[in-house]
Amino acid sequence: MINIVILGTGNVAKHLFNALLAANNINIAQVVGRNKKALKYYSDYTNVTNNYDDITDADIYIIAVSDPAIGLISEKLKSKNGLVVHTAGSVSMKFIAEHDNHGVFYPLQTFTQEQKLDFASIPFCLEASNSKNLELLKTLASSISNNIYEISSKQRNTIHICAIFINNFSNYMYHIAHTMCNENKIPFDILKPLITETAKKIERISPFDAQTGPARRNDIATIDKHIDQIKNKDFKKIYSLLSELIMKTNGKKL
């Protein structure tokens, strides 16, 4: 049985909590957070506290807070001997190296408050200060996921940037389409099968091979017509820049 303390009550903390609660060999000894109201949810299942001087001893302390708060929380764990990990994509492991036992436990997924996730398929990026700690993190991760990677801080930072392109920026493409549909009284639902298929395609072929459309075909006439037709200046700029880059990337292979 691995004893865990979770520090934080936000989206990542809550999703991790729910997944670990259902795991067999894990005991969540305590959840620590400033926000009394947020702690209420957890108090039905385990001990909670908003007093950082009252943190229970545990095997692993999971710091699941926003990046700027990691240092503060890490400081509160100074006297502890257990393994201290954070869950952030772009914070180096070194940042919490003041602890003898430290590491990173980064779940690579987009977390929204009310969305249930299949944790088994979520990739966990693990890093630890020594091999014993790494083994402990592997045991922890494998209790909730089948998708475990050993990833350095440098690689994790790149992965985080990639995740921003894939999630944040693709989502913004959806947002642009959503806005243009609303303005033209088109039901956004008409585009949902395309959203699904665009993502699905990548399971089998590379993004390079999956690229289609006017820019892929060097179809300048259509591109110019579209740029002319898009009214929003920002959307126009994005259409223009991305078409240019697709032509640069895929153009040669035509």
Place this chain on the structure above:
Amino acid sequence: MINIVILGTGNVAKHLFNALLAANNINIAQVVGRNKKALKYYSDYTNVTNNYDDITDADIYIIAVSDPAIGLISEKLKSKNGLVVHTAGSVSMKFIAEHDNHGVFYPLQTFTQEQKLDFASIPFCLEASNSKNLELLKTLASSISNNIYEISSKQRNTIHICAIFINNFSNYMYHIAHTMCNENKIPFDILKPLITETAKKIERISPFDAQTGPARRNDIATIDKHIDQIKNKDFKKIYSLLSELIMKTNGKKL
């Protein structure tokens, strides 16, 4: 029984052909194309010709060729009385108005040669020169899809631009991530669950509400760090522009 002639042998033509071949009330009387090699596939199932003066009479002629070739093919159908439709996103219906009976039969999906598609969920955007022709197109579309929309040329053009943002540009985001993974010896597979979940989220919540990440949080420190770390100048530019726009769009609601 509706008699069909398909003109064209590319991706869209082939996918439509396969779907219509399996439909109950449809007879594909002929497939017409320049490319003899491409015609071979179809010749196992129906009549084929590469002679545009030898086009069979039919109820509907489906022009499924690249945009610039539509005019040429349409010209070859001048003497025909059946309904002539094209399958293009950004070509106005007026473009083939020389035919008494004309319309548009636009499947809103991304077609790749070797990818099987579930046609039942593909949205069909229909437009026709009169209500009788529209009814005929509805019968045709409903033989292969449950997802039928009546869409004007102006709306269809907007939908096509939206489809470029959703498919072409999201796919380019995947390409950027793929490139950065390769450069840093990170298996791209690690990002696939995120690709799937990003698309899945939109089934339930709007892109605006689904937006997460440093730009959504106005986290300038992380954004600046990332821009500094991205080596490729084009990728840097995209990261910068899209972060700026997400802050502009979502920033207020924080």
